[in-house]
Amino acid sequence: MNAVTPLHGPARLLIAAAFLFAARDTTEAAPPLRAQAVVDLSFDESAGDAYDRSVEGRYKNRGTLINGVSRVPSPFWSQDGRQAILFDAAQKQLVQVADSGDVDRPDAATVSFFFLSLHDLDDEAAHGILAKRIDDAKSANYGINFVPKSNVVQVYVNHGGGFRFPSYNLQEAFGSRRRVYLTATFERGDAPDPDADTDADDVRIRLFANGKPLQPSSATSAEVVGNDAWITDVDATKLLNDAPLVLGATTPELEFTSGVLDEFLLFPRALGADEVAQLFLEIAGPSGPEFAQRESQEPPVR
Numbered sequence: 001m002n003a004v005t006p007l008h009g010p011a012r013l014l015i016a017a018a019f020l021f022a023a024r025d026t027t028e029a030a031p032p033l034r035a036q037a038v039v040d041l042s043f044d045e046s047a048g049d050a051y052d053r054s055v056e057g058r059y060k061n062r063g064t065l066i067n068g069v070s071r072v073p074s075p076f077w078s079q080d081g082r083q084a085i086l087f088d089a090a091q092k093q094l095v096q097v098a099d100s101g102d103v104d105r106p107d108a109a110t111v112s113f114f115f116l117s118l119h120d121l122d123d124e125a126a127h128g129i130l131a132k133r134i135d136d137a138k139s140a141n142y143g144i145n146f147v148p149k150s151n152v153v154q155v156y157v158n159h160g161g162g163f164r165f166p167s168y169n170l171q172e173a174f175g176s177r178r179r180v181y182l183t184a185t186f187e188r189g190d191a192p193d194p195d196a197d198t199d200a201d202d203v204r205i206r207l208f209a210n211g212k213p214l215q216p217s218s219a220t221s222a223e224v225v226g227n228d229a230w231i232t233d234v235d236a237t238k239l240l241n242d243a244p245l246v247l248g249a250t251t252p253e254l255e256f257t258s259g260v261l262d263e264f265l266l267f268p269r270a271l272g273a274d275e276v277a278q279l280f281l282e283i284a285g286p287s288g289p290e291f292a293q294r295e296s297q298e299p300p301v302r
Contacts, residue, residue, distance in 0.1 A: 033279045038102040039245075039266035041095075043071060043085045050085075050095065056268075059100040061245075063264075066252070069093045074262050076114040076179055077292075078285030084114065084262035087248040089127065092256050097245040103132060103266065105186070106236040109142055110267040112183040112279060116260040121176050123148040127257040128250030129182075133158070134243035135251065141239045142186050145255055146170055152217075155184050155205050157231055159238040166205055166216035166229030173209050177300030181280050181288070183208040187270035191223065191230035203231040204270070210292040211280030213273060 034040065038057035041050045050063030068091055074084040087093045097103055111130060119127060124147070131143030140158035147154075153173045156165030174180040184207050191202035206228060207214045213227040223230045247264060249256045263283055271279065280288055 030278065032282055033267075033271070033275055034265060034282055036267055037265040038268050039097065039264070041097075041264040042082070043262060043264075044083050045071075047071075054102075057102045059102050061097050061100055061102055063095045063097050063247070065093075066096055067091050067093045069095060069248070072260065074114075075116065075260060076181075076262050076284070077288050078283070079114075079262065082262075084260050085248075086260050087257050089119075089256035089258040092249070094249040094252060094256065095247040095261075096252065097247075099132075099242045099244055102268070103245040104240050105141060105266075105268060106188075106239050108185075108187045108268065108270045110183060110185045110269065110271045110276075111142065111144075111265070112181070112267075112271075112276075112283075113264040114179065114260075114262040114283075115174060115182050116179050117146070117148075117174055117176055118258040118260070119148050119176060121148045121151075121171070124150075126250075126255050127259075128246070128248070128255035129257060129259075129261075130245065130247045131250045132241065132243055132245045133251055134241040135254075137241055138162075139238055139241040139243075141241060142184070143250060144182075144184055145250055146173075148176065153207070155207050155229075157186065157203055157205075157234065157239060159235045162221065164221035164231045166207070166219045166222055166224060168207055168214050169217050173207070173214060175300070179295055180292075181210050181284055183211075183271070183276045183279065185270040185276070188234070188236060191232050192225055194223065195230065195232050197233075201233055201236070203234045205229045205231065206270075206273075208273075208276045208280075210284070210288065211277040213276075 039061045040054040052061045071083040072086045074082045129144040133140035151170045153168040154165045
């Protein structure tokens, strides 16, 4: 039998490195969350409406730009060479996505996007960031608006009995002329005590800024438990409506916003806190947390 010659020096190091590389290669990176969105609007077209890039959606949910919405170079993190949309409230500008089975979400939803408010903090008016809402029917599947002077961001639903929502500190969320990546989740489930029943007829709302959860500062017809807000005893069938999903306003007639918005995603489920943090890194890049920290310390964008 031939003797085995022991390995020495560089050969031994090369074999060890090969084994280490093979071990590392077996650990696969988490699949991108963005691919799970049912609406994906990047606004990078040269002109015209926004094309829906989602491969999971059952419909092509084109974003129609209304009243002269313009595209501008994206000011957001990791978006060099790409475009965002600029809203002018005075011109009643908005983006409208037609009603479809993708944007109707009675059981769960996540909306996520870059946002930059151009409203001063002494502005007394309410401004809508997005909503799927029809006031005549007293129905809002989901919505987000804010009032700068009152220092509130409101994330709401309405199933016929009035708007129910947690409120968040606006200056903690995004303030004025500061870039942020916002994520809001809506999910049906059974609220903890003091909810009296064990039925999954409640809605949990969460809001995140740059991948981190925000705690509600107050609530209207809702219970706050830590970073969660629970809307109890919700008739999910009454959340549904035939209104379009509107970005940059609350409805095509109400609460217009001046600001910049980019990379809008809608998911058919409520992302967990770890997934929200992962999504922020996917969209803002690995240096996103550093950029967000720097943003909070630098003068506002002008």
